[in-house]
Amino acid sequence: MTNLNWKPFIYGGMASIVAEFGTFPIDLTKTRLQVQGQSQYTEVRYRGMFHALFRIGKEEGIRALYSGISPALLRQASYGTIKIGTYNSLKRLFVSRPEDETMVLNVFCGVVSGVLSSSLANPTDVLKIRMQAQGSLLQGSMMSNFINIYQTEGTRGLWRGVIPTAQRAAIVVGVELPVYDITKKHLLRSGLMGDTILAHFMSLEAEGLLSPSGTLIHCVQQHLPQTMHLIISGMRPIMVNKVSKLMQLQSYDLDLKPDMLELIITALW
Numbered sequence: 001m002t003n004l005n006w007k008p009f010i011y012g013g014m015a016s017i018v019a020e021f022g023t024f025p026i027d028l029t030k031t032r033l034q035v036q037g038q039s040q041y042t043e044v045r046y047r048g049m050f051h052a053l054f055r056i057g058k059e060e061g062i063r064a065l066y067s068g069i070s071p072a073l074l075r076q077a078s079y080g081t082i083k084i085g086t087y088n089s090l091k092r093l094f095v096s097r098p099e100d101e102t103m104v105l106n107v108f109c110g111v112v113s114g115v116l117s118s119s120l121a122n123p124t125d126v127l128k129i130r131m132q133a134q135g136s137l138l139q140g141s142m143m144s145n146f147i148n149i150y151q152t153e154g155t156r157g158l159w160r161g162v163i164p165t166a167q168r169a170a171i172v173v174g175v176e177l178p179v180y181d182i183t184k185k186h187l188l189r190s191g192l193m194g195d196t197i198l199a200h201f202m203s204l205e206a207e208g209l210l211s212p213s214g215t216l217i218h219c220v221q222q223h224l225p226q227t228m229h230l231i232i233s234g235m236r237p238i239m240v241n242k243v244s245k246l247m248q249l250q251s252y253d254l255d256l257k258p259d260m261l262e263l264i265i266t267a268l269w
Contacts, residue, residue, distance in 0.1 A: 013076070026067070053065070074142070076125035086113035090113060098181075122159050125158070179203075
């Protein structure tokens with residue numbers, strides 16, 4: 001790799017920002033479904049994704065469906081840029097031609113880029129999830145809330161939940177990007193279609209359908225630490241594990257639908 005190709009970084013970041021804006025209300029309902037039933041969220045207010053969308057829009061206003069959009073877009077500007085750019089750069093570091101790529105290589109590059117990008121972008125993810133969970137209860141601008149987290153919880157507060165976040169990103173990126181590459185490669189080799197929009201569309205659909213089930217539990221675990229100070233402040237670590245297991249059981253059926261739909265729409269976007 002003689003020169004670093006900047007295009008995957010720029011295009012990856014731009015695509016991630018557009019996709020995030022288009023699918024954000026679905027991501028919001030996923031977060032609300034995951035945190036309901038805990039502490040100040042003890043009331044189970046939402047029966048599913050569409051019920052949550054309707055109720056949030058009716059009771060809190062349409063703008064509430066985009067609570068936390070600023071840190072979400074900032075996250076994608078960093079996370080998406082680093083993820084796509086690093087993934088493609090790592091592949092070219094090992095092989096010079098896309099035809100020489102293997103599944104093992106693609107998975108390795110996906111895992112590394114997922115862990116790196118999610119770890120660096122974790123502060124924006126923390127703020128996004130808290131704004132989604134609290135809605136209108138969290139006042140102030142994005143920067144003022146960043147400062148408030150830092151002043152009240154320190155640097156560790158901004159990287160709260162970074163381990164499950166990185167684990168989830170390792171699985172997500174280690175699955176979705178290699179699946180996209182391998183699917184497109186087989187479609188082109190089969191002669192069924194050329195390197196057209198339809199080939200990319202089919203590859204993205206395969207990527208979007210295979211990612212959610214393997215990452216759902218990690219997503220629940222990720223959101224728990226990032227809202228933990230709002231839920232069970234001062235609870236002993238052993239109790240946190242029990243609450244985490246309970247949340248996994250409570251949230252599984254509710255979360256699969258919005259999580260899968262969000263990934264499918266993101267792929268289409």
